Amino acid sequence: MTKRGDADSGRVRGEPVPRRGISVRSIVDDSLLGVAIAVAAGEAGLDRQVRATRIQKSGLALAGHFHGIDPGRIQILGVTETSYLTGLSRPACETALRRFFERDLCCVVVTESGEVMGEPGVFAQTIKRCADEAETPLLLCPERSSRTIISIHALLDERLAPRARIHGVLVDVFEVGMLIHGKSGTGKSEVALELIMRGHRLVADDVVECHVRPPEMVFGEPADLLRHHLEVRGLGILNIKDLFGVTAIRDRKRIDVVVQLVEADADEEYDRLGLEQRRFEVLGTGIPELTIPVRPGRDMASILEIAARNELLKASGHHPAREFFGRLEGALLGTESDTPLSTPPPPGVVGGRVAPPPESSVGLPRGASALAWDTIDSEDES
């Protein structure tokens, strides 16, 4: 229900939110749901909460084996289940359904409902009555179970994703989702504006709604009210879509890197080598983090653009800093080697998966070897 985030802080962000739920009513009404679902009975229970992103095929529960049935999960009665129930005698069918509905289920969906619910048979009557008595919504979907389940899963993944709110600006720079983070007044919005002027795209200013897609994707989007807007001190609130057009905005982006803007401090040690791999935690998911000191006259937008290019390189299996130091190591040890990439993993890796280091340049795209300054392969140049 409540979204939790934090203000401008350098602490661990986005405490895990208590397991939220969404009401059955909101699922039925959701425009994102790709299949048509109708409520057939049990309307009184439409405010029951679905708390899990995965459905359950009720299966053996109908035969009285209730182990593992989770009332917070949507129960699906597919052809297997309905054929079993319609094959039972009237009392047996009633008993099975009554005991099933006694479990306080959030809702029950009958798939391929056209045939089995269309004719007013024992099954159709009984299940409706049981649903009404238990005040459990009974939903009908004409589609096959497989399709229904995919649609429901997609919707629940979206709506039940753990959320947090982060104070910062999210921009899409060369398709790299870059979250600019830092204290008020460090010039986050100004840098974002400069990036937009260079053709990059604004996702969210100031308030970034984050949701996590396990195992390690974090998406950011703007709060509805603030969509397409950017606040710049001295100018006020700007509508980026009106000023720059649709190519300057984007509604959602995966966050690939977090850039911390900090006031330049002579005592502070910054990463001078590019070997550090720090992580910014959002709801337990680590995102690579860079800390960049801000000084007057420093062209932050260019630095961030380069940071994005560097991220793209890393994503394609290149780690420029590690490759450089690999070569340096090779030179120091006096070994002749094109690919002395035996650098140990960088310190400071906290949890999470780190992009696999390029073990070797074999298999890298053409042109990659041009970066190797100590090898000139004339055949490769042609």
Next chain:
Amino acid sequence: MSDVVRGRFTIVNEKGMHARAASALARLASKYPCEISLSGPEEAGVNAKSVMGVLLLCGAKGTVIDVEARGDDAQNAVDAIGELIADRFGEEA
């Protein structure tokens, strides 16, 4: 340093926390070194120092706003925000 000061205030002016009021609040909050977050009935944990964040609260008249300040001068910050809200953001009579 990590003292947390909380305050709860009700929006009393007719127009509620409109744009000008929000900017007055954000400007006031920015004067203090501490971190200040605001929570309303619908939105929690927005940064008081940003106009966008404060606008997000959509504080109409009668809305109860929770202020939480952490860090240096937190008490003064919360008091000042309380005063500004009670003072109808210095606008209406």
